[in-house]
Amino acid sequence: MRGLHRVGVCHLLAQLAEGQLFIGNSLPARLMNMLGTHRQMPLRVLANRGASGIDGLIATAYGVSCTCSAPTTIVLGDTSALHDLNSLALLKQAAQPLVVVILNNDGGSIFHMLPVPKEGELLERYYRQPHGLNFEYAAKMFGLGYAAPSSLEAFAAAYTQALESGVMLIEVNVPHQQVADDLKALGAAIRGASREL
Numbered sequence: 001m002r003g004l005h006r007v008g009v010c011h012l013l014a015q016l017a018e019g020q021l022f023i024g025n026s027l028p029a030r031l032m033n034m035l036g037t038h039r040q041m042p043l044r045v046l047a048n049r050g051a052s053g054i055d056g057l058i059a060t061a062y063g064v065s066c067t068c069s070a071p072t073t074i075v076l077g078d079t080s081a082l083h084d085l086n087s088l089a090l091l092k093q094a095a096q097p098l099v100v101v102i103l104n105n106d107g108g109s110i111f112h113m114l115p116v117p118k119e120g121e122l123l124e125r126y127y128r129q130p131h132g133l134n135f136e137y138a139a140k141m142f143g144l145g146y147a148a149p150s151s152l153e154a155f156a157a158a159y160t161q162a163l164e165s166g167v168m169l170i171e172v173n174v175p176h177q178q179v180a181d182d183l184k185a186l187g188a189a190i191r192g193a194s195r196e197l
Ligand SMILES: Cc1ncc(C[n+]2csc(CCOP(=O)(O)OP(=O)(O)O)c2C)c(N)n1
Pocket: 025, 026, 027, 028, 051, 052, 053, 054, 055, 076, 077, 078, 079, 080, 081, 105, 107, 108, 109, 110, 111
């Protein structure tokens, strides 16, 4: 796996996050569960089920950030972020560092991994629902810092800097089918390695 990918970003977040990590539903919750790693410093990890799952995540993360003086990170998908976009207006009031990591793969990529139509209009129009949007102007509109790193190294640098100060939106732009392909490749590599043991 090269360049910027969700699998790498989630693995890095599990290592680098400090204070509180609020994890969005859909693929972020599943990826963080798979890619979590041993840590020296404990981390408070929270998630929300809500009315249906992907609603109200940014508002909940803001509430969570108000409960302690440590930094809070929220990691969520693009569709989830669009569902709760107006809650970005809350974030400027945050007294502690608050980092919003949006994994933008242009729609609901979890549907590539569920028993729904595999391609064509049924998948695109009724499940994945691509929107072609990015979040740079949303960050500007709500007065938040913004970065769109194009490598894992740039992500790590932007993220560690964001943990130090203020409120920052970090957008990770990746192709929509990438995570399903990467997880298949990882699974095959693990099966190959375990056969050699
Ligand atoms: C309020 C609500 N509406 C619809 C759904 C159905 N749903 C589950 S996952 C998902 C797509 C989420 O997309 P995104 O946040 O971009 O995450 P990704 O799957 O790409 O990781 C949708 C629409 C839901 N769980 N909750």
